[in-house]
Amino acid sequence: MIVCVAVVGHQNNPLYIQSFTEADDALKLHHIVHCSLDVVDERVNNPKKSGLTLNETFLGLLYPTENYKVYGYLTNTKVKFILVTTDLDVRDADVRNFFRRFHAAYVDAVSNPFHVPGKRITSKTFAERVSNIVKSFGLSSAG
Amino acid sequence: MGREVSESCMDGLVTEMVSFIQHSILLQQTRNRCPPHRSHWLSGGPSALGAVRYSLFHTTSYLFHFILAVPILGLIRYTVERPRFTDHLEAIKFICKDFWTELFKKPIDNLKTNHRGTFVLQDNKFPWLSRMSGDGQSVENGMQDPESKAAQAMNMYLYFPCGIIRGALSTLGIPCAVSADISSHPACEYARS
Numbered sequence: 504m505i506v507c508v509a510v511v512g513h514q515n516n517p518l519y520i521q522s523f524t525e526a527d528d529a530l531k532l533h534h535i536v537h538c539s540l541d542v543v544d545e546r547v548n549n550p551k552k553s554g555l556t557l558n559e560t561f562l563g564l565l566y567p568t569e570n571y572k573v574y575g576y577l578t579n580t581k582v583k584f585i586l587v588t589t590d591l592d593v594r595d596a597d598v599r600n601f602f603r604r605f606h607a608a609y610v611d612a613v614s615n616p617f618h619v620p621g622k623r624i625t626s627k628t629f630a631e632r633v634s635n636i637v638k639s640f641g642l643s644s645a646g
Numbered sequence: 647m648g649r650e651v652s653e654s655c656m657d658g659l660v661t662e663m664v665s666f667i668q669h670s671i672l673l674q675q676t677r678n679r680c681p682p683h684r685s686h687w688l689s690g691g692p693s694a695l696g697a698v699r700y701s702l703f704h705t706t707s708y709l710f711h712f713i714l715a716v717p718i719l720g721l722i723r724y725t726v727e728r729p730r731f732t733d734h735l736e737a738i739k740f741i742c743k744d745f746w747t748e749l750f751k752k753p754i755d756n757l758k759t760n761h762r763g764t765f766v767l768q769d770n771k772f773p774w775l776s777r778m779s780g781d782g783q784s785v786e787n788g789m790q791d792p793e794s795k796a797a798q799a800m801n802m803y804l805y806f807p808c809g810i811i812r813g814a815l816s817t818l819g820i821p822c823a824v825s826a827d828i829s830s831h832p833a834c835e836y837a838r839s
Binding site: 513579580 | 817819
């Protein structure tokens with residue numbers, strides 16, 4: 504079950520952070536997302552020869568904490584998507600699918616002429632689409 | 647969910663944009679200079695020359711800032727499905743081939759580099775300039791040579807594509823400066839450093 508999704512800009516500034524559980528502290532989730540940015544940078548600068556190919560957008564599991572798993576995705580314009588989930592067995596294909604749809608929603612949100620690039624995303628349509636994607640992710644991986 | 651834009655509309659829009667900005671800046675200059683009871687139109691003489699030069703400078707800087715937002719959006723959409731670029735050369739090649747093809751239906755004809763950070767992109771038949779004649783504009787003062795008049799007038803229209811290239815590269819994370827040059831109409835070159 505997805506706890507939090509985040510969009511981080513190319514100067515590591517947060518563009519959109521949304522958490523989907525009421526119980527957890529938002530600050531803790533911010534902190535987890537922030538720490539995962541370091542892992543992203545590390546993966547980008549020192550690519551492992553055996554694992555990832557050099558120009559893959561999906562970065563995979565970044566690091567597991569005690570309760571959460573954190574997945575990362577890097578776009579061509581250096582914008583990062585971070586996904587924090589509590590699921591124990593998450594299929595790779597599901598996460599890739601999730602990021603693909605998330606990327607499409609992000610592109611549509613940024614194409615809004617009233618959106619200032621580099622500022623936070625305030626579009627309600629984007630928030631709705633993201634919550635739809637999150638809900639369908641939960642359903643598909645539960646089945 | 648793609649929408650299409652008519653190519654001739656785009657052509658006309660870009661051409662008109664430059665002359666509109668020039669005209670509106672000129673108008674603004676004259677409003678600031680002339681006292682209100684005089685007419686708004688300039689009346690020749692050395693002050694007109696100064697105003698024209700000043701307005702050209704203003705136009706170019708205005709255009710440059712105003713257009714950087716445009717390629718950011720286009721580029722974000724086009725790079726969705728692509729794997730990441732490993733270095734600058736790949737990013738520039740992407741811009742030369744795919745991005746330019748999407749915009750102008752043809753890739754850039756020639757790409758040269760000195761491997762030290764400078765790239766020259768050459769387009770032999772740039773669509774937005776191909777319909778312009780070499781006769782020059784109606785700016786009278788101080789422009790004796792008709793050749794340079796035409797070239798200078800056309801340079802204004804090159805700022806928009808320069809901005810497109812610059813915006814595209816900076817969206818991909820590569821800061822740069824772009825300059826344009828017309829050597830033989832309708833070919834033009836962009837140099838990026």
